[in-house]
Amino acid sequence: MENKDHIFAYKTLFYVLLVLLILTSITVGISLVDMGKLNVWLALGIASVKASLVLMVFMHLKFEGRVLIISFLSTIFFLAIMIGFTFWDIGFR
């Protein structure tokens, strides 16, 4: 099997870290503002984007084939959908 070294530049890794920190701050920030049901979807959406960034960059998924990338990213968003579905209950009680 092919075994290439996939190395990201430190600058790229730093930018990704920065984006992750900014997204975390946004998550904390919007949790303090009451936007109704939108709070949940925003939090889940941001969490999904963060997880995808970690998978793509830190875990080198970016260098894999399209099938693997689609498979793993789908699971992240699917998990968000599963958690989101609990709000069919909580949001309408």
Add this chain to the structure above:
Amino acid sequence: MDFEKSFFETPSSARLTGIWSWLLTTDHKRIGLMYLFATGFWFLLAVLLGGLLRLELMFPGQTLLSSHLYNSIFTLHGVIMIFLFIIPALPAVFGNFFLPMQIGTDDVFFPKLNLMSWYLYMLGGVIAIFSLFSDGFPDTGWTFYVPFSISTNTNVSTAVFAAFVLGFASMLTGLNFITTIHRMRHPKMGWLQIPLFTWSLYATSWVQLLATPIISVTLVLVMVERYFNVGLFDPARGGGPILYQHLFWMYSHPAVYIMILPGMGVISEIIPVFARKSIFGYKAIVASSMAIAVAGSLVWAHHMYTSGMSDTAVFVFSFLTFVVAIPSAIKVFSWVATLYKGAIEMTPPLFLSLCFIYLFSVGGLTGLVLGGAGTDIHVHDTHFVVSHFHFTMFGGTGFAFFAALHYWWPKMFGRMYNFKWAYIASVLVTGGFIFHYVPMFILGLQGMPRRYYDYLPQYANGNFMAGFGGLFMIVGIFMMMTNLILSLKRERNAPADPWGGVTLEWMTPSPPPLHNFTGEPEVLDYPYDFSKVIEKFARKPKES
């Protein structure tokens, strides 16, 4: 090098001998057989525990078990059957043994992780047994519903920790299978040349990987609640008991598909072989496996219609439940269509597969009664539910397990079993099954609740009949296992391809050599092309 020696004679690694050649092996076939031994033990134990429950219920009043012991035994029966048998049985036993062979490779991608999964599985079993003898086995049922599970004095924490450890075994197996299918397929095998059993394992593995962490975290939270009184789920401390039910079923309903999908894969392998005909709707079956994995993960709250969740949620989850019936039905229609105008050759695996189709269909259709929000209110937590899930899980997965045993036994051990006894046992199990569970549908519709050790006088006849059928079923199960085990005393007599199969596991000697194949396996353009077999097999299957 002698390529003809089977994996029984060639330990992996070569320096290991005796018991160590099993306990430290990284050979997927040996690990599969170790799972077979372990799951077989747990299955028979749980069958006997189930028999005790039905014996107690055969006659009104307290006869055999006290109420507390009854509660503990149905919990133990459920925990063992779910976590130690049905979830691991097909993927861990037959998946381990046959997945690498079906995709033309020599092992799984992570062989050591595979062995570690087995040890985690055994550890989980030992912890479950330990909880029996410490503070008494939980009396909560296998669902561990709060707030009872956080207030009962029985040893819930140890039992949920056992399930937590077993969850890790399941996740690691799923991870291993996904990686193996992606990375180790024969170079000439494209996605639409993969056999349907392996496809079903692929779909199952994703569910294992994605859903199991949810139950693991939830069970840890139950322990945290018990030890530190945090108030996560206990309404008296501001917690949400319905939240627990969401989290529990978010795993446990997809787990139903972890249990049934590989069973459907087994049936998809067996039917075309004995119909001597290409499977009807290969692509539709593949798509329906993936659709079941996705849609089946979004229907969990149909277990919760009476819990007090919102009406909107009841409507949405009821609708989705009916949607998930579609891919399941696609499979059933495809199997029947495969048999249509086929050159059918009756054998024990096919007989058991036909029983599967019938029993699973009854299970599926009664599931619609429970999926409908209105009808479910009437039969919720009654014997109707008990009967429904036994039709799907035992009539479905259990019979698929029996069919897989009879189908792949000659390949695994190189020995044919006695057909006559296999048929007699299968008829006993199926007949006993129907006599056992059909009365429970009626009892449930009449209003008899589940999980009670006693009942009102009007339920006496139904319970007596159910117990009677159960006895036949248990006798049949032990007869079936004895017949298979006795075959091991015979000489190795199974040819490489006793049935006329065309998937790659039949292209190698029985039992297979250590590295699975004696030469380069030939991958067919279409995995169920029987044209050569029809020419070659104008004879009966080999029975000694």
